[in-house]
Amino acid sequence: xxxQSVEFALGNxxxxxxxxVAKVCADYPPSYWEYLENQPPSGSYPTKxxxxxxxxxxxxxxxxxxxxxxxxxxxxxxxILETIHAEGCTAGPCHAQMYTMGTIMRHGSDEQKDKYLxxxxxxxxxxxxxxxxxxxxxxxxxQLKTRADKxxxxxxxxxxKVWISRAGHSDLMLxxxxxxxxxxxxxxxxxxxxxxxxxxxxxxxxxVITPIDAMINHNTTxxxxxxxxxxxxxxxxxxxxxxxxxxxGMNAERCLVSSETIGNGRYFLREAIKFAxxxxxxxxxxSASQSVQFPIAQAYxxxxxxxxxxRKTAAMFDAGMKCGAEANMSKILSGEAVWACAQVALSIFGxxxxxxxxxxxxxxxxxxxxxxxPISPNMVLNFVGQHVxxxxxxx
Amino acid sequence: MSxxxxxxxxxxxxxxxxxxxxxxLCDGFPGAYWRALEDKPADQRYPxxxxxxxxxxxxxxxxxxxxxxxxGLSxxxxxxILETIHSTSCNAxxxxxxxYLADILVRHGSAAQKQKYLPSIAAGGxxxxxxxxxxxxxxxxxxxxxxxxxKRGDTYVINGAKQWARNALHSDLLLxxxxxxxxxxxxxxxxxxxxxxxxxxxxxxxxxxQAIDSMNNDGASDLVFDGLELPLDAxxxxxxxxxxxxxxLAQIEAILYAACASxxxxxxxxxxxxxxxxxxVFGRPIAYNQGIQFPISKAxxxxxxAKLIGNKAxxxxxxxxxxxxxxxxxxxxxxxxxxLMADACFTTHGGFAFAREYDIERKWRDARVMQxxxxxxxxxxxxxxxxxxxxxxxx
Numbered sequence: 018x019x020x021q022s023v024e025f026a027l028g029n030x031x032x033x034x035x036x037x038v039a040k041v042c043a044d045y046p047p048s049y050w051e052y053l054e055n056q057p058p059s060g061s062y063p064t065k066x067x068x069x070x071x072x073x074x075x076x077x078x079x080x081x082x083x084x085x086x087x088x089x090x091x092x093x094x095x096x097i098l099e100t101i102h103a104e105g106c107t108a109g110p111c112h113a114q115m116y117t118m119g120t121i122m123r124h125g126s127d128e129q130k131d132k133y134l135x136x137x138x139x140x141x142x143x144x145x146x147x148x149x150x151x152x153x154x155x156x157x158x159x160q161l162k163t164r165a166d167k168x169x170x171x172x173x174x175x176x177x178k179v180w181i182s183r184a185g186h187s188d189l190m191l192x193x194x195x196x197x198x199x200x201x202x203x204x205x206x207x208x209x210x211x212x213x214x215x216x217x218x219x220x221x222x223x224x225v226i227t228p229i230d231a232m233i234n235h236n237t238t239x240x241x242x243x244x245x246x247x248x249x250x251x252x253x254x255x256x257x258x259x260x261x262x263x264x265x266g267m268n269a270e271r272c273l274v275s276s277e278t279i280g281n282g283r284y285f286l287r288e289a290i291k292f293a294x295x296x297x298x299x300x301x302x303x304s305a306s307q308s309v310q311f312p313i314a315q316a317y318x319x320x321x322x323x324x325x326x327x328r329k330t331a332a333m334f335d336a337g338m339k340c341g342a343e344a345n346m347s348k349i350l351s352g353e354a355v356w357a358c359a360q361v362a363l364s365i366f367g368x369x370x371x372x373x374x375x376x377x378x379x380x381x382x383x384x385x386x387x388x389x390x391p392i393s394p395n396m397v398l399n400f401v402g403q404h405v406x407x408x409x410x411x412x
Numbered sequence: 413m414s415x416x417x418x419x420x421x422x423x424x425x426x427x428x429x430x431x432x433x434x435x436x437l438c439d440g441f442p443g444a445y446w447r448a449l450e451d452k453p454a455d456q457r458y459p460x461x462x463x464x465x466x467x468x469x470x471x472x473x474x475x476x477x478x479x480x481x482x483x484g485l486s487x488x489x490x491x492x493i494l495e496t497i498h499s500t501s502c503n504a505x506x507x508x509x510x511x512y513l514a515d516i517l518v519r520h521g522s523a524a525q526k527q528k529y530l531p532s533i534a535a536g537g538x539x540x541x542x543x544x545x546x547x548x549x550x551x552x553x554x555x556x557x558x559x560x561x562x563k564r565g566d567t568y569v570i571n572g573a574k575q576w577a578r579n580a581l582h583s584d585l586l587l588x589x590x591x592x593x594x595x596x597x598x599x600x601x602x603x604x605x606x607x608x609x610x611x612x613x614x615x616x617x618x619x620x621x622q623a624i625d626s627m628n629n630d631g632a633s634d635l636v637f638d639g640l641e642l643p644l645d646a647x648x649x650x651x652x653x654x655x656x657x658x659x660x661l662a663q664i665e666a667i668l669y670a671a672c673a674s675x676x677x678x679x680x681x682x683x684x685x686x687x688x689x690x691x692x693v694f695g696r697p698i699a700y701n702q703g704i705q706f707p708i709s710k711a712x713x714x715x716x717x718a719k720l721i722g723n724k725a726x727x728x729x730x731x732x733x734x735x736x737x738x739x740x741x742x743x744x745x746x747x748x749x750x751x752l753m754a755d756a757c758f759t760t761h762g763g764f765a766f767a768r769e770y771d772i773e774r775k776w777r778d779a780r781v782m783q784x785x786x787x788x789x790x791x792x793x794x795x796x797x798x799x800x801x802x803x804x805x806x807x
Binding site for chain 1: 710727
């Protein structure tokens with residue numbers, strides 16, 4: 018396909034979905050999210066919000082219609098997630114339901130697709146957990162230490178994962194584990210396999226999930242595997258090729274979480290502009306001061322820029338083009354833009370933005386995290402330096 | 413914004429049919445050509461051979477409709493042309509006016525003006541490179557403009573002084589903005605009128621000019637109008653509407669300057685990456701150092717984002733809509749990104765960045781000035797804040 022023939026829409030695309038999403042979100046005001054944050058990690062999951070969203074079918078946006086999903090392109094999912102965040106809610110507790118299944122769709126067997134996708138589409142099965150990161154290896158993913166050893170009828174899993182969001186609220190987990198020791202493979206990315214783990218069974222077989230108390234309510238956990246048996250048919254695709262499969266899904270993930278970030282930026286700007294226009298200081302609206310107005314305009318310019326990169330990435334992904342560079346650039350541009358929006362909003366609201374009842378401080382915390390995960394900005398700069406600009410690998 | 417459903421292509425390095433011949437043309441004007449010009453006195457630095465080559469190439473007639481002998485191309489292609497020029501050692505500042513100033517004649521000129529000037533401008537036989545807007549005392553505050561045009565019989569008599577009129581002493585035609593009647597309280601820029609000045613005739617009849625010696629070879633000059641008599645048919649469009657016309661022109665100008673800045677960014681990126689890969693210090697190419705590589709990668713990402721805003725602004729213009737503050741955003745973001753890239757390139761070159769033969773310092777000076785002229789970053793932010801985000805005027 019010629020690059021030039023691929024186009025993307027400007028402005029409010031998917032307006033009917035945006036309207037529907039906004040309607041759901043209206044029932045979950047700041048007080049709902051504040052209440053959840055005041056609960057211990059075990060009770061802080063936004064169950065009602067996730068149920069309401071599941072009922073709309075929006076979380077199955079990317080699942081093909083033949084498996085019961087909406088069959089939308091990635092851009093459709095992005096518009097939905099952006100709206101959730103722009104309306105003051107957060108999709109973090111459930112967004113993985115939208116894209117984690119991509120690995121099954123692209124690399125799973127027909128049996129796996131038939132067995133899982135229709136139930137995931139209906140929301141009967143929750144595929145919300147993505148077990149990749151480990152405490153001692155972080156972004157150095159190929160060096161992960163969790164092992165999957167072949168045993169009769171399946172695999173035995175041993176190891177530890179960290180920052181696994183929503184694991185306590187998911188039925189299935191996509192797990193990355195080493196099946197061939199690192200010193201016996203040609204390339205560092207080889208010998209790692211992807212598994213679709215039924216967490217309900219795994220919990221009975223020795224898998225332990227511990228919530229992490231964190232500065233944002235993303236229901237993130239540590240997971241310990243101690244000789245946990247999983248059946249043979251958990252393997253996705255070919256053994257030893259799992260790293261590739263995970264990478265394949267990351268571009269869609271980066272595009273989707275970047276659009277949430279754009280949504281948060283829109284929330285901050287809307288609230289900040291309203292506050293600055295409505296509140297008078299020194300006899301005029303706060304927004305008449307350049308110290309208030311210019312940082313808002315600057316943050317907005319950055320957000321609009323990032324938004325275009327996100328749209329471009331989605332258009333390329335949906336057209337089947339390579340979009341690794343664009344997905345990475347979306348992540349860093351949206352992260353920087355939302356942080357500019359978050360900082361200016363918090364500054365303008367002052368004390369009234371810092372109270373726990375204000376969504377400004379909650380989203381400000383959320384926005385800082387968006388700059389670190391799911392990919393470190395340093396890894397994005399590495400990618401661009403090495404793979405786009407042709408400089409040597411520096412790490 | 414009313415840009416819903418307007419589609420934008422994902423194009424990056426498209427339009428090779430324009431880029432390739434332009435690169436060949438620009439190869440004839442290497443760094444040494446531009447350095448030699450800078451060695452001369454202020455009034456002898458004009459790149460006459462370069463401008464002449466561009467004029468003859470026909471590229472500068474891109475935006476003039478075919479019925480007047482131009483190429484009738486899109487603003488996006490005009491942007492590609494300028495981006496390409498700036499991606500080389502060249503600078504289009506001396507010639508850029510030829511590309512867009514005639515738009516005021518296309519839109520508002522009389523049939524006689526169109527017939528008399530447009531075909532010659534399109535063919536490069538008459539140069540229309542300069543506008544005289546800004547004044548020493550009032551700068552960007554056009555409502556306070558002090559240059560007057562008084563109607564006396566069959567003539568308008570011009571009195572006043574203009575500053576920073578680029579290329580005015582090297583152009584056959586000049587666009588002049590002067591006050592014909594006082595502005596009103598609710599429209600302080602009303603009463604400004606646009607005139608088309610025949611420079612050859614004017615120079616001996618009340619117009620004098622002097623080149624300004626500045627840190628860039630930008631062809632700027634001071635102009636003094638001392639009783640210059642212009643015929644009535646020098647008026648462009650309606651008397652008193654000049655500011656409205658100029659505002660439309662400034663949007664095109666901003667989008668074209670954004671393209672120049674993106675071209676500069678491409679120049680700096682290429683030079684920075686090549687040098688970082690070749691230069692060996694501490695036993696390895698300096699590109700291995702993240703302290704060198706990351707600023708280049710980061711600036712590159714900002715540049716890619718800024719190019720999208722530029723393309724969006726051009727797409728909106730080419731669809732027949734007014735880009736408005738989007739044009740300011742395009743220029744602002746492109747110039748900010750170019751400055752980041754210029755500085756990363758400068759740092760990468762270390763001491764050699766100062767050495768004139770590398771052309772880094774020359775282009776770096778040019779990149780800095782682009783943040784200020786023809787529209788400053790603060791004006792751009794103000795335009796965005798007031799005309800897009802609905803905040804009160806702060807200037």
